[in-house]
Amino acid sequence: MADVIKVLLVDDHQVVRRGLRTFLEVQDDIEVVGEAADGAGGVDRAEELKPDVILMDVKMPGMDGVDALRRLRELDNPARVLVVTSFTEQRTVVPALRAGAAGYVYKDVDPDALAGAIRSVHAGHILLQPEVAGALLSQEEANSTPGRAGSLTDREREVLGLIADGRSNREIARALVLSEKTVKTHVSNILMKLDLADRTQAALWAVRHGVTG
Numbered sequence: 001m002a003d004v005i006k007v008l009l010v011d012d013h014q015v016v017r018r019g020l021r022t023f024l025e026v027q028d029d030i031e032v033v034g035e036a037a038d039g040a041g042g043v044d045r046a047e048e049l050k051p052d053v054i055l056m057d058v059k060m061p062g063m064d065g066v067d068a069l070r071r072l073r074e075l076d077n078p079a080r081v082l083v084v085t086s087f088t089e090q091r092t093v094v095p096a097l098r099a100g101a102a103g104y105v106y107k108d109v110d111p112d113a114l115a116g117a118i119r120s121v122h123a124g125h126i127l128l129q130p131e132v133a134g135a136l137l138s139q140e141e142a143n144s145t146p147g148r149a150g151s152l153t154d155r156e157r158e159v160l161g162l163i164a165d166g167r168s169n170r171e172i173a174r175a176l177v178l179s180e181k182t183v184k185t186h187v188s189n190i191l192m193k194l195d196l197a198d199r200t201q202a203a204l205w206a207v208r209h210g211v212t213g
Contacts (some may be wrong), residue, residue: 009035010068011084012060016107020055020084023111030118039068046077051163053110053118054081058096069099073197080121084109088103089195100198103127124168126200156213159186163199164206 007030009017017035024030034049036042040055040063046054054072058065069081083096083104093104096171102121105114117127155176162172169183176183187199196202205211 004029004031004053004055005118005213006033006049006052008032008033008042008045008049008079009116010037010039010045010054010060010065011035011057012037013151016057016084016121020114023114024118026111029106030115039063039065039071042068043071043075043077046072046079047075051079053122054079054103054197055084055118056081056096058083058085058087058092066095069096069101073100082117082121082127084114085114091093097128097200100200102200123170124199125166126203128200128203152190154187156190156193160190160202161211163187163190164203164211 007024009020009032011017011020014037017037021032021035022050024032033051034045034047038060042054042056043063045051056065056068063071065083065135072079079095080102081100083093083101084107085093085104086107096104097142103117103126105117105127109117113161120127158176159172167175169180169187172178173183178186187202190202191197194202194205196205
């Protein structure tokens, strides 16, 4: 199937990996292409297997999930990372999101919800619970320079607002009657102008500065 989402599992507990694989094997549009037991192994497997989505634990021996996320960013690996954690504390989840994760779910997530989360982040959406989004916003002081919004064109502001609404590039293209390639160019320009690393930071910046779709 051309639309199958390739998933890599990264968790130091084999029973968790087995459980996640069991959840996902019944999904027609999701294929587990590999596993890793720590962050370093996850980075290596991500480079080798080119997954679309990585399910990543945060707390692992050696290289943890946050460091693995940073390494994947350094390597420009395009995989979308969904953190799968048993920790609810903001001090655990927020660093992972700031390092580039597209969102997070808990390890006791309902199987259907997990599959839905994978499809959502693969489509370009960002999964943030309100309390975590608030914590992230409070830490974005470095990106709060008032004059930056003025450097955006009207079209870029439209695109940014739709990113804040959780729209994928395809959905933005449809809403603005543009090609996906043009939308990707706008997104790249937005990130460059605002000195942001990814769509998650762009969405948070937009919320903070009142840019809405």
